[in-house]
Amino acid sequence: MELVFLKPAEARIFADFYRHCCQLDPLCRDIMSPTLKNILSGRAEITGATKIWPVVVRDNCKIVAGALLAVVDRLGDSLQIAYFQALPNQEEAVGLLVRQAQALAREQGARHLLVGLNLHVNYGLGLLASHFELPQGFGSAYNPSYYINYFAAYADETVELVSYLTEMDDFDFGLAPKVMERMTRRYTVRQANFRRLTEEAELYTDLNNRAFAEHRFYYQRRVAEDLELFREFRPFLREENLLFLEIAGCPIGFMLWYPDLAQLMRPGEVVSWQTLLKVGLWRHKVDRYKIVEIGVIPEYRHSGAVLALFRRVRELTTGRFKECESGWILKDNKASTGFGLRWAEQEYKKYKVFLIDVD
Numbered sequence: 637m638e639l640v641f642l643k644p645a646e647a648r649i650f651a652d653f654y655r656h657c658c659q660l661d662p663l664c665r666d667i668m669s670p671t672l673k674n675i676l677s678g679r680a681e682i683t684g685a686t687k688i689w690p691v692v693v694r695d696n697c698k699i700v701a702g703a704l705l706a707v708v709d710r711l712g713d714s715l716q717i718a719y720f721q722a723l724p725n726q727e728e729a730v731g732l733l734v735r736q737a738q739a740l741a742r743e744q745g746a747r748h749l750l751v752g753l754n755l756h757v758n759y760g761l762g763l764l765a766s767h768f769e770l771p772q773g774f775g776s777a778y779n780p781s782y783y784i785n786y787f788a789a790y791a792d793e794t795v796e797l798v799s800y801l802t803e804m805d806d807f808d809f810g811l812a813p814k815v816m817e818r819m820t821r822r823y824t825v826r827q828a829n830f831r832r833l834t835e836e837a838e839l840y841t842d843l844n845n846r847a848f849a850e851h852r853f854y855y856q857r858r859v860a861e862d863l864e865l866f867r868e869f870r871p872f873l874r875e876e877n878l879l880f881l882e883i884a885g886c887p888i889g890f891m892l893w894y895p896d897l898a899q900l901m902r903p904g905e906v907v908s909w910q911t912l913l914k915v916g917l918w919r920h921k922v923d924r925y926k927i928v929e930i931g932v933i934p935e936y937r938h939s940g941a942v943l944a945l946f947r948r949v950r951e952l953t954t955g956r957f958k959e960c961e962s963g964w965i966l967k968d969n970k971a972s973t974g975f976g977l978r979w980a981e982q983e984y985k986k987y988k989v990f991l992i993d994v995d
Contacts, residue, residue, distance in 0.1 A: 762987025800980035847931030889932035
């Protein structure tokens with residue numbers, strides 16, 4: 637068994653293995669392969685600020701595991717094992733990967749390995765740790781259950797995340813309509829204007845950086861990085877999917893939500909123009925949507941501002957969807973998890989991030 641650092645011209649070997657693992661699993665919907673391909677080719681904006689080493693582990697010439705080892709300039713204390721894929725029963729291969737990653741981390745001055753972050757939280761955070769029997773949602777992490785076991789044995793710290801799910805009939809905070817109106821009347825919620833995509837991306841980046849400055853695993857984004865993501869997924873989004881929260885005309889927060897378009901994808905399907913065609917024809921058949929991100933700048937977090945965003949998204953989605961799923965929330969973020977329980981009344985999928993010491 638050997639671990640191979642792939643040369644730039646060989647990077648497609650890892651991309652092919654990543655896609656192959658998705659195709660083997662009937663519950664996987666391959667949403668990230670196009671982004672991964674841009675990262676491996678060096679075309680993605682984030683690669684200009686990231687050291688990247690695509691690696692695979694071979695056993696008798698057969699690839700059994702692979703990952704993207706990466707150090708991002710704004711998160712230099714961590715060497716990430718990102719976009720990890722592996723076949724079942726490959727504990728030896730994963731052990732080899734971890735040891736080689738630790739050696740590389742020492743060379744790069746990183747203090748620990750980080751498993752579960754795909755370069756930035758906007759590309760994905762957390763390995764799935766529950767509900768392995770369900771198909772992958774659009775924009776949600778998915779992996780077989782044995783991935784958790786592969787890394788749990790090496791982890792010096794495990795960080796838990798949780799999402800929430802509610803039926804639209806229960807999409808409520810227990811507030812009377814008059815109370816909700818009184819708490820939110822100060823705020824205005826507007827839809828994005830994609831004819832001014834660059835300006836809206838700049839606003840989105842600024843609000844992210846201000847709202848999540850102290851969030852664990854988050855680091856400051858650059859406008860070009862977010863603009864690239866918006867351009868990549870723009871064909872799947874409508875202006876209503878990005879909401880900006882304002883007070884007296886001043887932006888103070890945002891919400892990103894979208895339908896679970898993975899419901900229209902076949903098992904193992906790579907998101908593509910064919911997916912877009914199905915979205916155009918059958919978007920109305922999607923019965924679940926996902927609130928991916930909610931960000932409010934610190935000064936307004938406890939003022940009822942976030943309720944204005946929830947009120948608006950409920951207005952937009954009632955009668956169109958049966959269920960709403962949240963994005964991941966750090967389990968130790970008591971303010972957000974408490975809010976999630978008031979909104980949804982139950983936890984849903986769980987995720988884990990592993991930190992492994994280098995020494």
